[in-house]
Every structure is written in structure tokens, then in C-alpha cells.
Amino acid sequence: xxxxxxxxxxxxxxxxxxxxxxxxxxxxxxxxxxxxxxxxxxxxxxxxxxxxxxxxxxxxxxxxxxxxxxxxxxxxxxxxxxxxxxxxxxxxxxxxxxxxxxxxxxxxxxxxxxxxxxxxxxxxxxxxxxxxxxxxxxxxxxxxxxxxxxxxxxxxxxxxxxxxxxxxxxxxxxxxxxxxxxxxxxxxxxxxxxxxxxxxxxxxxxxxxxxxxxxxxxxxxxxxxxxxxxxxxxxxxxxxxxxxxxxxxxxxxxxxxxxxxxxxxxxxxxxxxxxxxxxxxxxxxxxxxxxxxxxxxxxxxxxxxxxxxxxxxxxxxxxxxxxxxxxxxxxxxxxxxxxxxxxxxxxxxxxxxxxxxxxxxxxxxxxxxxxxxxxxxxxxxxxxxxxxxxxxxxxxxxxxxxxxxxxxxxxxxxxxxxxxxxxxxx
Amino acid sequence: xxxxxxxxxxxxxxxxxxxxxxxxxxxxxxxxxxxxxxxxxxxxxxxxxxxxxxxxxxxxxxxxxxxxxxxxxxxxxxxxxxxxxxxxxxxxxxxxxxxxxxxxxxxxxxxxxxxxxxxxxxxxxxxxxxxxxxxxxxxxxxxxxxxxxxxxxxxxxxxxxxxxxxxxxxxxxxxxxxxxxxxxxxxxxxxxxxxxxxxxxxxxxxxxxxxxxxxxxxxxxxxxxxxxxxxxxxxxxxxxxxxxxxxxxxxxxxxxxxxxxxxxxxxxxxxxxxxxxxxxxxxxxxxxxxxxxxxxxxxxxxxxxxxxxxxxxxxxxxxxxxxxxxxxxxxxxxxxxxxxxxxxxxxxxxx
Numbered sequence: 001x002x003x004x005x006x007x008x009x010x011x012x013x014x015x016x017x018x019x020x021x022x023x024x025x026x027x028x029x030x031x032x033x034x035x036x037x038x039x040x041x042x043x044x045x046x047x048x049x050x051x052x053x054x055x056x057x058x059x060x061x062x063x064x065x066x067x068x069x070x071x072x073x074x075x076x077x078x079x080x081x082x083x084x085x086x087x088x089x090x091x092x093x094x095x096x097x098x099x100x101x102x103x104x105x106x107x108x109x110x111x112x113x114x115x116x117x118x119x120x121x122x123x124x125x126x127x128x129x130x131x132x133x134x135x136x137x138x139x140x141x142x143x144x145x146x147x148x149x150x151x152x153x154x155x156x157x158x159x160x161x162x163x164x165x166x167x168x169x170x171x172x173x174x175x176x177x178x179x180x181x182x183x184x185x186x187x188x189x190x191x192x193x194x195x196x197x198x199x200x201x202x203x204x205x206x207x208x209x210x211x212x213x214x215x216x217x218x219x220x221x222x223x224x225x226x227x228x229x230x231x232x233x234x235x236x237x238x239x240x241x242x243x244x245x246x247x248x249x250x251x252x253x254x255x256x257x258x259x260x261x262x263x264x265x266x267x268x269x270x271x272x273x274x275x276x277x278x279x280x281x282x283x284x285x286x287x288x289x290x291x292x293x294x295x296x297x298x299x300x301x302x303x304x305x306x307x308x309x310x311x312x313x314x315x316x317x318x319x320x321x322x323x324x325x326x327x328x329x330x331x332x333x334x335x336x337x338x339x340x341x342x343x344x345x346x347x348x349x350x351x352x353x354x355x356x357x358x359x360x361x362x363x364x365x366x367x368x369x370x371x372x373x374x375x376x377x378x379x380x381x382x383x384x385x386x387x388x389x390x391x392x393x394x395x396x397x398x399x400x401x402x403x404x405x406x407x408x409x410x411x412x413x414x415x416x417x418x419x420x421x422x423x424x425x426x
Numbered sequence: 427x428x429x430x431x432x433x434x435x436x437x438x439x440x441x442x443x444x445x446x447x448x449x450x451x452x453x454x455x456x457x458x459x460x461x462x463x464x465x466x467x468x469x470x471x472x473x474x475x476x477x478x479x480x481x482x483x484x485x486x487x488x489x490x491x492x493x494x495x496x497x498x499x500x501x502x503x504x505x506x507x508x509x510x511x512x513x514x515x516x517x518x519x520x521x522x523x524x525x526x527x528x529x530x531x532x533x534x535x536x537x538x539x540x541x542x543x544x545x546x547x548x549x550x551x552x553x554x555x556x557x558x559x560x561x562x563x564x565x566x567x568x569x570x571x572x573x574x575x576x577x578x579x580x581x582x583x584x585x586x587x588x589x590x591x592x593x594x595x596x597x598x599x600x601x602x603x604x605x606x607x608x609x610x611x612x613x614x615x616x617x618x619x620x621x622x623x624x625x626x627x628x629x630x631x632x633x634x635x636x637x638x639x640x641x642x643x644x645x646x647x648x649x650x651x652x653x654x655x656x657x658x659x660x661x662x663x664x665x666x667x668x669x670x671x672x673x674x675x676x677x678x679x680x681x682x683x684x685x686x687x688x689x690x691x692x693x694x695x696x697x698x699x700x701x702x703x704x705x706x707x708x709x710x711x712x713x714x715x716x717x718x719x720x721x722x723x724x725x726x727x728x729x730x731x732x733x734x735x736x737x738x739x740x741x742x743x744x745x746x747x748x749x750x751x752x753x754x755x756x757x758x759x760x761x762x763x764x765x766x767x768x769x770x771x772x773x774x775x776x777x
Contacts, residue, residue: 122741126471161680197464197745274499277451278479362481363463365470374449374479387654389460389677389746 081405085398091187091200092149092157094119094176098128100138105129112147118169119176123201124148148189149182151199151392157182164391190399194365195381199392202385204400209367210280210360210375211349217284217371218291218348223341225288226295230337233296234303235325254293261290262354270358278359278374286358287348294347298340302333335422342415346408352379378404447498450478450720454488454505457534457601457671458708461742462505465730468741475722485603492711493518502716502723506709507534507604512773525714526768529727529758531736533748535672535692536604536704539682541664545586547578547685551703554687555613556581557590558646560639563619570619573641591666593656594640596648604706605669610638657682672697672705673746697748705748714765724762731759 096116104111108125124147132138153173155163165173176182194206229250237243265286269275275282306329314324330337355361361380368375376384382400385393452462459482470477483491485506492504493514510518510528518526538554540547556562557578561570578585595602614620614637623634633639640646649656649668656668657678667685672692675684684692687704696702710730717723729735735742738749749755 123467123471126468129472164677197460197467276499278481359481362479363459363466364479365467365477374451389654389671389674391677 081398081401084395085402087158087160088190088395088399089187090158090184091189092154092182092184093146094149094153095144095146095181095183096120097142097144098147099142100132100140102139105132105139115168115172118166119150119153119172121148121150121198121200123196123198146183148200151390153182154200155391157184160391190396194367195363195376195384196365197363199388199390199396202393202396204378204381204403206365206367207376207378207381207400208403210364211377213280213368213371213375214284214287214360214377215345215349217281218287219341219345221285221288222291222295222344222348226292226341226344227299227337229292230296230299230303231325231330234300235329236321250293250296254297257353258290258351259353259357261286262357264289265354265358276372276374278362278364278376279372280368280375281371282358283355283360283375283377284371286354287351290351290354291344291348294344295341298344299333299337302336302340303329305336306332335418339415339419342411342418346411346415349377349411350379350404350408352377352383355380378407447720449476450503450722450726451501452478452480452503452505452710453483453491453501454481454503454710455485455507455708456482457507458505458531458710460673460745461531461708461735461747462710462730464742464745465726465735468735469722469726469729473722473725475725478722478726489514492713493521493523495521496523496713496715498716498719500713502713502720503726504711506711507601507706508607509707509709510711510768512770515768515770515773523713523715525765527712527714527727527762527765528768528772529710529712529731529762530707530750530754531710531730531747532708532742532750533697533705534604534708534746535697535702535748536601536608536669536706537672537675537692538667538669538685538687538704539660539675540667540685541660542681542683544664544683546683547586547667548687548689549585549685550688551609552613553578553581553585554609558592558594558640559610559614559637560641561637563617567619570623573643573645576645589665590645591663592646592669593649593659593663593666594646594669601669601671605704606638606640608704608706610640611636614638671746672748676746694743694748698751708747711768712765714767717765727762731755731762 094116096112096119098111101110106129108128109117111125111128112120149157150169152163152165153169156165156170156173157177173182189201190203192205193201193203196202233243233247265282269282269285270277275285310328310332311324314328319327352361355377359374360376361383362374362376363384364374364376366373378400382397382404385397385400450466452466454462459480463480466478466480469475481501485508488501488504488506489510491501494500510526515526518524538549556573557575559573562573562575563569564571575581576590577587578590579587594605615635620634620637623631628635649659654674656670657674660666660668661681668682675682675692687702690696690702692702692704697705710727712723712727732740733755734740736747736749736755737743738752740747740749743749750758
């Protein structure tokens with residue numbers, strides 16, 4: 001704001017403070033209300049004031065344009081992702097006869113008719129010998145049942161370009177389609193399976209379990225340490241050169257590229273402590289390092305928002321430092337702390353860069369059972385799929401993104417809800 | 427506070443838990459990764475063994491982890507899209523990884539491709555080199571100049587007047603290594619104009635021994651490890667060429683077509699008989715000291731080397747691997763059976 005504008009405001013304030021606020025409101029709404037104040041203003045509009053109003057309108061427009069642009073990107077992104085992801089929630093099944101024979105228990109390909117090979121998913125067929133072993137009573141029988149189709153058939157049925165289906169299979173599929181021997185059903189495989197090298201059999205289960213394990217560790221490590229640090233710095237520590245140094249460093253750490261935390265994690269947890277590579281423990285600890293500064297900063301802000309009078313009242317009744325912080329300040333700051341923690345964790349959940357370094361970007365189809373098992377996480381799974389050459393992975397990548405987005409959005413919504421519910425006015 | 431203690435305790439337990447391992451750990455080349463992880467999945471779903479973990483670290487990164495030692499926290503197998511280097515073998519020996527078995531699973535072809543709608547193009551390796559090298563011989567052929575070529579017909583009048591744009595892998599990629607080896611180094615090490623510079627000053631001009639610097643003036647566009655991205659760009663930029671692995675060409679044959687190299691198009695037959703020059707062997711290396719400690723290692727190796735996986739009609743061929751000739755497959759299988767050890771002399775002869 002330049003000097004003349006300041007002077008302008010000063011004059012208005014001198015004339016009539018109430019009138020000035022009305023003008024501001026009118027400027028904002030950019031319309032002319034037909035009340036007396038406005039007509040009074042019109043008579044007195046100086047060129048300088050018009051200029052001011054124009055600047056105001058311009059600013060209004062810029063702001064609107066910025067939001068419109070951001071919204072346009074968002075809409076484009078969602079339309080693109082959802083459009084690509086929706087087909088992934090359907091999967092194709094084919095009706096064919098399966099022969100539980102001696103030959104099939106040795107070579108699963110022999111369980112179906114020759115012309116069906118390449119139409120039925122190989123990943124599905126591969127489980128047959130084990131299944132037959134578990135159900136010996138089936139031996140010798142032939143059953144007609146719905147089986148998972150090969151991803152190329154799936155892509156062909158969904159009419160995607162470049163489905164890659166060979167012409168001999170195309171004839172089989174066309175004929176089956178006519179006989180009603182092909183159907184599309186809701187894709188449960190996507191949610192009940194881990195990664196697979198055959199797109200029709202690939203799912204997000206293992207990655208989701210891995211994400212939960214990893215985030216649990218991140219939470220258990222980062223939240224207590226972060227909150228404790230913040231309470232100490234805010235409520236107990238003296239304001240001296242050392243604490244100021246710590247504060248500056250924490251603020252800096254929050255802005256460091258996340259891949260550096262991966263290198264730190266590799267050096268400390270894997271090389272020094274010997275945590276198994278690719279494990280949820282290694283990933284979780286690394287992400288905890290990354291989330292710590294965020295949690296410390298938000299917690300400190302939340303603690304600072306608690307009015308001093310509350311502390312003083314507690315001290316006045318003879319409460320110790322610890323009692324004041326623990327019984328009065330912390331409960332009041334809790335919503336803010338929770339919000340910060342949730343946002344920090346949501347950020348950690350979407351992170352991939354540090355996890356590449358600790359080896360979580362790998363082919364790991366089985367869900368982990370302990371925190372020491374090798375595991376992968378959702379964003380890593382999405383990335384792995386996006387680099388696959390087979391077409392069927394494209395839509396699964398988009399579906400993975402959609403699932404990740406849904407989880408992140410609900411986490412953020414939870415944070416907002418907590419904040420709103422516990423909003424205090426002092 | 428309790429939680430912090432708990433976390434520390436878990437850490438300490440973790441430090442001891444690495445001694446026993448149920449699961450095979452495989453690292454290495456991103457080119458071998460699809461085939462390796464496919465085999466891993468087949469092993470996991472058809473046997474009682476846990477599915478091996480396959481991490482794509484790049485050939486060099488894989489060797490580094492593999493050769494780090496014999497501990498149970500080091501990988502059991504590393505994949506590579508090139509042969510183990512003598513330097514890496516020495517490092518392995520130094521760190522106690524004494525007995526290593528080398529396997530070749532098949533070939534990978536590098537395809538130079540363009541949009542399917544674009545007129546066919548035939549290039550020689552030399553023309554390709556002249557299009558991408560940072561420095562090329564001047565008109566009189568006596569000195570090196572910064573690459574002046576922007577249209578193909580400037581390199582060879584017989585080529586079309588078409589802008590040179592090449593989408594290729596970035597420096598970190600194995601495909602880029604192979605491209606530099608097979609096109610740049612292969613040509614420049616036989617060109618006096620490069621090697622004379624090296625001979626004149628072996629220290630300062632070391633890069634000219636096998637010159638492989640790629641131009642950085644925007645003609646060669648490094649496009650990330652994601653080959654799908656290059657395929658998408660080619661569909662939009664019909665003038666451009668793209669460099670990527672053969673499996674992407676096979677999978678996207680509806681939208682892109684290969685340029686022929688010295689008259690030969692990439693195909694399984696032309697790679698096998700060696701007439702298509704832009705191909706390389708794919709390897710994996712077995713750490714013998716782990717065989718008795720990690721269950722399923724030999725089963726994995728046998729499955730990978732089986733006809734079912736890498737045979738002419740094998741499942742890996744289905745996802746883009748170019749199979750070895752039959753007698754070589756048999757040869758490597760017998761090596762696997764006897765667990766033939768790599769010896770330093772293996773690096774003496776040229777491959």
C-alpha cells in the first residue's frame with residue numbers, strides 16, 4: 001500500500017469510520033447498494049477512489065481466476081483418473097469346462113481345453129494343482145464354471161485399443177461372447193490379492209496391509225516423540241540460544257527433500273541397526289524421521305494457541321509445571337495436535353521417494369505378517385504398476401491412485417472434523 | 427515414554443532377527459525384473475516356498491548389494507542386463523563372496539521406434555551415433571566439433587528431411603548403458619578421430635577412448651525410467667524416435683513401429699541369429715554360500731532356466747524375453763546342475 005492510499009484511508013476514517021467500512025463492503029461486493037450511504041459516496045467519488053475501486057476489482061478477479069484455474073486442474077485430474085480407473089473395477093470371467101484329471105494335477109494347462117489356453121488366466125489356473133490336492137474328491141470329474149479371464153481378453157472385452165489378444169483367441173472369445181459364456185463382474189481380485197505379474201491377478205491387498213504396518217510404526221514413533229519434543233520446547237525449555245537453534249533446525253528439517261530421509265534411514269536403520277531391508281519397520285522408521293518436524297511444528301502452534309491465562313490460573317492454584325502442561329494445556333491443545341499428526345501421517349502415507357532407498361519399491365506379492373517381513377506400500381505399488389509394459393496395468397494404476405486418494409481424503413476430512421468439533425473460543 | 431522404549435526394544439530385536447531367512451531376496455537390473463518377478467510369482471504359487479522378493483535396483487546397484495558380503499542381509503541373487511565386470515568380481519572376492527554361478531536367461535533387444543503412421547526409416551549404427559553423440563567428426567573428418575546435426579538428411583543425404591528428436595532413457599538406466607555400449611562406444615572406439623585424441627593424452631582425453639557422451643542440446647530428450655511415457659510421446663510427436671526395450675515394442679505394436687537397423691527389424695529370430703545388432707544378454711548370478719541357508723534358491727533358478735519359462739514358447743517369451751538358442755539353454759542348465767563357479771579367467775575372453 002503506498003502513501004497516498006494510506007492518506008486516503010486516513011481521510012475516510014476521519015470523516016466517518018462507519019461509512020468507510022460500508023464502502024469497503026461495497027467495493028468487495030462490487031455492486032451499488034441503493035442506500036443513502038452509497039448515493040452519498042457516489043457524489044464524492046474522486047479519481048483516486050475510482051482507481052482504488054478498480055484495483056480492488058482487479059484483485060478480486062485475479063483471486064477468482066487463480067481458484068478457477070486450480071479447480072480446472074483438479075477437475076481435469078479427477079475426470080482423467082476416474083475415467084481410467086472405472087474399468088478396473090470390472091473384471092471379465094469366462095465359462096469353461098475344467099477337468100480335474102491326473103494330468104491336470106501335474107500340468108495345470110491340461111485342466112482346460114486347448115483352445116481355452118490364453119483365454120483363461122494363467123495365474124488363476126496355476127493354483128489348481130494345490131486346490132486339487134486339498135480336494136482329492138474332485139479327481140476325475142469335469143465341471144463347468146466361471147473362471148478369471150486373461151487380461152488380454154479382459155482388455156478386448158472392455159474394447160481398449162492395443163489389447164494384444166491374438167487372433168486365434170479373438171475368434172474363440174467372439175464365439176463365447178455370442179453364447180453368453182463371458183460376463184463382467186465386480187473386480188474383487190483387486191482387493192483380495194497382492195501384486196502379480198499377470199495384470200488380471202494383481203491387487204492392492206498386500207500393499208494396503210504394508211501401508212497399515214508402516215504407518216502404524218510411523219505413528220508409534222513420530223507422534224509421541226514429536227509431541228514430547230514440542231511440549232518440552234514450548235512449556236519447559238528456557239528461551240535461550242540453544243532452544244532457538246533447535247527451533248531453526250526443526251523448521252529447516254521440515255523443508256528438506258524427502259529422499260534425503262531415505263538415505264538417512266538406509267544409513268542408520270539398515271546399515272547400523274541391521275533392520276531388514278524392505279521391511280515395514282525400516283520404512284516406518286524412515287517415514288517417522290520425515291514426519292517428526294511436521295508434528296513438532298504443528299504441536300507447538302497448537303500449544304501456543306492456548307491462552308496464557310489458563311496456565312497462569314493453574315500456577316495460581318499451585319499446580320506444578322508438569323501438572324499445568326499435562327492437565328490443562330495439553331487437553332486444550334489436543335485437537336490441534338491431532339490435526340497436525342493426521343496431516344503429517346497422511347503426508348507420510350503418500351510418500352515414495354525415501355522408501356525407494358530402503359528397498360520397498362520391489363515385487364512383493366505377499367502381505368507381511370510381522371513388521372520385519374519384506375513389504376511394499378500403496379504409492380510404491382502404484383509406481384510399479386505404472387512402469388509395467390502390459391496394458392492391463394494402466395487401469396489398475398489409476399484404480400490404485402483412486403483408492404489412495406480416497407484414503408487420504410478421508411484422513412484429511414477426519415482432521416478437519418476433529419478441528420471443527422473441538423474448536424475453542426477463549 | 428513407554429512407547430519410545432518399546433520402539434527401541436523392537437529395533438534391538440530386529441537387529442538380531444536377520445540371521446534366519448525364509449524368503450529369497452533378489453535385486454538387480456530393471457530389464458530382468460519383469461521376468462525374474464514373474465518366475466518368483468510362479469514359484470510362490472506352485473510350490474510351498476514363499477514368493478521371493480524382487481527389487482529392481484539397476485544392474486550396477488544390484489552388483490553392489492550382492493558383492494557386499496555373505497551375510498544373510500545381503501541378496502541371494504542379482505539380475506543384470508550386462509555381464510558382471512572384472513572389477514565387480516574382484517570386489518565380490520574381496521568381500522568373501524567367493525563362489526558365484528552365472529546364468530544367461532535370454533536376450534533383450536533395444537528397439538528404436540517411431541509412431542506407426544510415420545514412413546519407415548532405416549538407420550545404421552553410425553548414423554544413429556552421429557545423431558546423438560555430443561561431439562562428432564567435422565566435415566573434413568580431422569577434428570571433433572559439437573554435434574551440428576538437426577535433420578537426418580544432414581547426416582546422410584539419403585535419409586529424409588526430418589527433424590532429429592530422440593526420446594531415450596536417462597543416464598541412470600540400464601537401457602541407456604546398453605544403448606551407449608552398442609551404438610556410441612561400439613562405433614567411436616574404431617574411429618581414429620576419437621582414439622587419436624585419447625592416444626595424444628591418455629589422462630586428459632580419457633573420455634575419447636570409447637566416446638559415449640550424449641548431446642545435451644535438446645535433441646536427445648532423456649525421458650525417465652518409465653518407457654510407457656516414451657511410447658505415449660511417440661504417438662503425439664510423429665517426427666520423433668524413441669529408444670526402449672523390446673518388450674515395450676511388442677506390447678505396443680498397435681501404435682509404434684520399429685525403425686530397422688542396417689536393414690534388420692528387431693524380432694526374436696534376428697536377435698537370436700545376431701543379425702539385429704541392438705541386443706544384449708540378460709544374466710543372473712547366484713550366491714552359492716546362501717544355497718543351504720535360504721530354502722528354494724535352487725528351485726527358483728531351475729524354474730527360471732526351465733523350458734516352461736525361457737523356452738521358445740515359454741511364459742517369459744510371452745512377456746517380451748527373447749529366448750536363447752536351444753543348445754545354449756542346455757549348456758547353462760548343465761552349469762546350473764553342477765553349480766559351475768565363475769573364475770577370474772572368465773573375464774579374459776571377449777564376450
